[in-house]
Amino acid sequence: MSLEIYFKPIHSIKFSKNSIGSVVDSHVNSFPEWESSDIVFLTIHENRGSSSEKNNEIDHYSIRTKLYNFKWEGSLAISDLGILDAGSSLKDTYAALKEITFEIQKKSKLLVLLGGSQDLTFANYLGYEQLEQPINLTCIDHSFDVVVDQEQEISDKNYINHLLLHSPNNLFNFSILGCQQYYVGSDDLRFFDELFFDYVRLGELQNTISKSEPILRNTDLLSVDLSSLRNSEFKNSTSNHPNGFFGNEMCQMIKYAGLSDKISSVGFYNLKSGEINEVDAELIAQLIFFLVMGFSQRKNDFPVGSKKDLIKYSVYHEDSKHNLIFHKSKKTERWWLEVPYPPTKDFKFERHHLIPCNYQDYKIAQNGVIPDLWWKTYRKLN
Numbered sequence: 001m002s003l004e005i006y007f008k009p010i011h012s013i014k015f016s017k018n019s020i021g022s023v024v025d026s027h028v029n030s031f032p033e034w035e036s037s038d039i040v041f042l043t044i045h046e047n048r049g050s051s052s053e054k055n056n057e058i059d060h061y062s063i064r065t066k067l068y069n070f071k072w073e074g075s076l077a078i079s080d081l082g083i084l085d086a087g088s089s090l091k092d093t094y095a096a097l098k099e100i101t102f103e104i105q106k107k108s109k110l111l112v113l114l115g116g117s118q119d120l121t122f123a124n125y126l127g128y129e130q131l132e133q134p135i136n137l138t139c140i141d142h143s144f145d146v147v148v149d150q151e152q153e154i155s156d157k158n159y160i161n162h163l164l165l166h167s168p169n170n171l172f173n174f175s176i177l178g179c180q181q182y183y184v185g186s187d188d189l190r191f192f193d194e195l196f197f198d199y200v201r202l203g204e205l206q207n208t209i210s211k212s213e214p215i216l217r218n219t220d221l222l223s224v225d226l227s228s229l230r231n232s233e234f235k236n237s238t239s240n241h242p243n244g245f246f247g248n249e250m251c252q253m254i255k256y257a258g259l260s261d262k263i264s265s266v267g268f269y270n271l272k273s274g275e276i277n278e279v280d281a282e283l284i285a286q287l288i289f290f291l292v293m294g295f296s297q298r299k300n301d302f303p304v305g306s307k308k309d310l311i312k313y314s315v316y317h318e319d320s321k322h323n324l325i326f327h328k329s330k331k332t333e334r335w336w337l338e339v340p341y342p343p344t345k346d347f348k349f350e351r352h353h354l355i356p357c358n359y360q361d362y363k364i365a366q367n368g369v370i371p372d373l374w375w376k377t378y379r380k381l382n
Contacts, residue, residue: 003103004031006096007042007082011061013068020078020289021068027082034079039295040104041112041288042081044097047273048090049119051157053238055273056086060114062276066285074296090154094123101127101265110295111265112288117238118145118269119159121223126166127265128221134172136262137163138219140253141176142202142228142241143183146191156238156270172380175215177253178202178228178245196376202243209252210358214373216256217334217356222266224254226284236280238270247283251290258294261302266291301329303336303354315365324365324374326357335359339377353381 012028015021024041025032034040043060047053060083084100087093097113101124104111113124121139128135139145139160147158154162163171175198184199192199198215205212216222227237230244245253257263268284303310313326325338338352361371 001099001103002031003034003081003100006084006100007031008085010064010080010082013061013065015068018071018073019068020070020072020292023072023074023076024068024078024080026080032079032081034081034104034109035107037077037079037109039076039078039110039112039292040081041078041114042084042100043114044084044093044116044120046084046086046090046093046116046120047238048086048093048117049155049159050117050238050270051155053117053270053273058114058116058271058273059276059281062278062281063114063284063288066282067288070285070289072292076292076296078292093120094126097123098126098129102130105131105264108264110263112291113265113267113269114284114288115267115269115271118156118223118225118267119154120269121221121267122154122159122163122166124223124265124267125163125171125221129168129170133170135170135220136173136175136218137171137221137223138175138177138215139223139225140178140228140245140250141223141225142178142180142244144176144179144188144192144199145225146188173197173218173377175199175219177212177215178205180241180243196380198373198376202245206245206249209249212253213256214335214356214358214361216253217260217262219257219260219263220265222257222263224250224266224268224287225270226268227270229283234280234283236272236276238272247286251286254287255290255294258291259297259299260294261298261300299329299331301331301334303327303329313362315362317365317370318368320370324370325352326362326365327354335362337361337371337374339374339381342382353377 009027045056146160227239231240233247310327315324327336335357336354337357341351
């Protein structure tokens with residue numbers, strides 16, 4: 001189907017030579033030939049799911065102007081589809097975004113969304129439904145956006161509830177990066193632990209931002225709450241907090257996301273409506289820039305098929321009488337860990353699920369301890 005019916009064009013943006021704008025096919029006078037591009041970008045004017053922001057229009061023009069004028073000499077092709085306006089109802093917007101996501105994912109493009117309230121993540125997730133594949137979702141967020149044991153109308157504070165309860169449920173793993181202790185209750189933690197989901201606290205990541213890399217490498221859909229940036233760094237989110245990520249830390253994580261061979265959709269949400277100040281506009285543009293840069297540097301080193309570009313490491317675990325098998329890429333020195341599927345009569349040979357990990361997990365295994373991510377994944381597979 002044609003996606004043009006969903007979008008309105010943007011105003012023409014001036015950009016300099018050898019800039020991002022020179023590789024962008026924008027929806028100004030005609031709709032882009034997005035199927036021949038590598039990355040598809042769009043803005044969503046929809047905030048009715050926000051608990052604090054009801055005006056739908058965001059200052060996308062300032063962000064695009066900054067982004068289009070960043071220096072770039074790569075060969076990527078980017079399509080800017082323009083603006084998806086709010087539908088007659090919030091459900092109409094969800095339906096449109098679901099269909100847009102599905103059509104773009106069918107063509108294996110990287111979809112970049114600039115929202116809008118974070119409940120749009122739910123509609124983005126629904127777009128994968130017809131692909132009938134397990135989905136790993138990661139949120140960069142200061143809280144869990146889950147309301148335990150309560151049924152409420154969907155919003156940016158509880159959309160994870162609706163996502164988990166939706167049928168069919170194709171969610172295999174859910175991760176939170178940057179949660180802060182005073183926004184997360186014991187019930188939330190127990191809920192995540194029971195489902196074997198992952199969370200990494202803000203302080204842990206700020207000590208070692210590279211801890212986010214294996215999780216992002218194992219992600220299909222990334223949702224970024226701009227409120228997870230500290231207020232001194234970014235003032236135009238729908239809710240402001242004294243603590244959070246610094247701009248450079250967020251840029252590093254977004255570059256990790258771009259480098260991930262698996263990630264196919266990234267959304268930036270909870271941007272305050274109305275005019276945005278120049279510094280904040282540039283920070284969002286930088287986040288998108290690092291996503292594009294990471295994408296341009298993808299190495300496609302996921303260990304499938306031939307293992308000639310991998311080094312295999314086997315660590316024997318005495319208590320379980322089991323070998324833990326690690327793989328390291330010769331191209332990037334990134335690590336993966338094998339987790340066995342439960343045995344069945346239908347398969348003669350043992351099958352394994354490969355999960356990204358890091359060198360520290362290998363060192364933990366050498367010390368006789370099975371890494372937590374192995375246990376969590378094994379329990380989910382069983």
